Amino acid sequence: MTASGKMISGMIAACMAAARHSLDFVGLAVAFVVMALVARPDLREAGEAQLMNWLQARQMPSGPLDAAKAxxxxxxxxxxxxxxxxxxxxxxxxxxxxxxxxxxxxxxxxxxxxxxxxxxxxxxxxxxxxxxxxxxxxxxxxxxxxxxxxxxxxxxxxxxxxxxxxxxxxxxxxxxxxxxxxxxxxxxxxxxxxxxxxxxxxxxxxxxxxxxxxxxxxxxxxxxxxxSARALPISGWGQSGACSACAPRPPA
Structure with a gap:
């Protein structure tokens, strides 16, 4: 193998090793976070509240609502x-x-x-x-x-x-x-x-x-x-008595 080939191989190996170490670090970090949340319910609740606030903020309009649309x-x-x-x-x-x-x-x-x-x-x-x-x-x-x-x-x-x-x-x-x-x-x-x-x-x-x-x-x-402004008494409070069968049908 040429010197340049050995150099490229060495760089690839170094990158792969770094990636493995990075993944190991991320895994450890996630494990520590999970352990902390289990041990500290107050931290979990605070995180959930922050996440909910963020989601609600995302749903709100970014600018003032147009009066006509409102x-x-x-x-x-x-x-x-x-x-x-x-x-x-x-x-x-x-x-x-x-x-x-x-x-x-x-x-x-x-x-x-x-x-x-x-x-x-x-x-x-x-x-x-x-x-x-x-x-x-x-x-x-x-x-x-x-x-x-x-x-x-x-x-x-x-x-x-x-x-x-x-x-x-x-x-x-x-x-x-x-x-x-x-x-x-x-x-x-x-x-x-x-x-x-x-x-x-x-x-x-x-x-x-x-x-x-x-x-x-x-x-x-x-x-x-x-x-027409002729006052009428209210007779028969509530619905006037529509039967359950009173439903529109296609024109006969």
């Missing part, structure tokens, strides 16, 4: 900031269904927006919500209807694609928008609100809808009176 993410608002008719409807529904007015105010405002876009009276949309779920965004019927407007998620999966998928059924605003879209289709198919409600609940081809359309229309009439 408003878009808000799930509650001030009813007093709504127009008079919407505020009146919010407080009336809050008392009847025992729901906090702050998150309810957002739903009322979104229902009015959806009503403008779809041509459906917003108080009808809110009446459907009340009868269907009692304003419980996590409601689920025995047949699988989910959310505020008790949409059959497995039937209307395609309608949730623009909202991030099927789990959006439990997002109040997403469920509202999908429910309004289905209700609009049902009314157009039936040619009337009452007929559309029967399609919505899946009883279009049945002799009786169990009084569903009548209950919705009665609640709709009450909400229209409230919105």
């Amino acid at each position: 408003g878009a993410r808000a799930k509650a608002g001030k009813p007093e900031d709504l127009p008079r008719d919407q505020a009146a409807v919010t407080f009336w529904l809050s008392k009847k269904y025992r729901v906090a007015p702050e998150p309810l105010s957002v739903l009322v405002a979104r229902a009015y927006d959806a009503g403008t876009q779809s041509g459906i009276d917003p108080t009808l949309i809110l009446a459907v919500m009340g009868i269907e779920s009692g304003f419980n965004p996590f409601a689920q019927s025995a047949v699988g209807a989910q959310g505020l407007m008790q949409v059959m998620t497995r039937v209307h999966t395609d309608k949730y694609q623009n909202f991030g998928g099927q789990l959006a059924a439990f997002d109040p605003v997403s469920n509202l928008r999908v429910g309004v879209e289905i209700l609009q289709e049902c009314i157009a198919r039936a040619g009337s609100i009452e007929g559309g409600l029967r399609h919505y609940v899946g009883s279009a081809n049945m002799v009786d809808d169990g009084g569903y359309a009548a209950r919705v229309m009665a609640e709709h009439a009450r909400l229209r009176q409230v919105a």
Whole structure:
């Protein structure tokens, strides 16, 4: 072997020896740390707390949250900031269904927006919500209807694609928008609100809808009176009596 070859071989051997010693050192260091943590629980707890703080800091936004984005993410608002008719409807529904007015105010405002876009009276949309779920965004019927407007998620999966998928059924605003879209289709198919409600609940081809359309229309009439500043007593605290089978079906 040449002199240069011996030199390279010697350097490689030295590097390998150094690497082995380094690994030995790291192993010893880890062993000492583990022994120290076992012997000193207070050190372990302090380390865990520091690690948790670091993880939480990593999840926090690095800069100030944009006001517009914060408003878009808000799930509650001030009813007093709504127009008079919407505020009146919010407080009336809050008392009847025992729901906090702050998150309810957002739903009322979104229902009015959806009503403008779809041509459906917003108080009808809110009446459907009340009868269907009692304003419980996590409601689920025995047949699988989910959310505020008790949409059959497995039937209307395609309608949730623009909202991030099927789990959006439990997002109040997403469920509202999908429910309004289905209700609009049902009314157009039936040619009337009452007929559309029967399609919505899946009883279009049945002799009786169990009084569903009548209950919705009665609640709709009450909400229209409230919105027009006519005070109404709260009758029948809580949910208005939506049956477990009241779940949207695909148009017949």
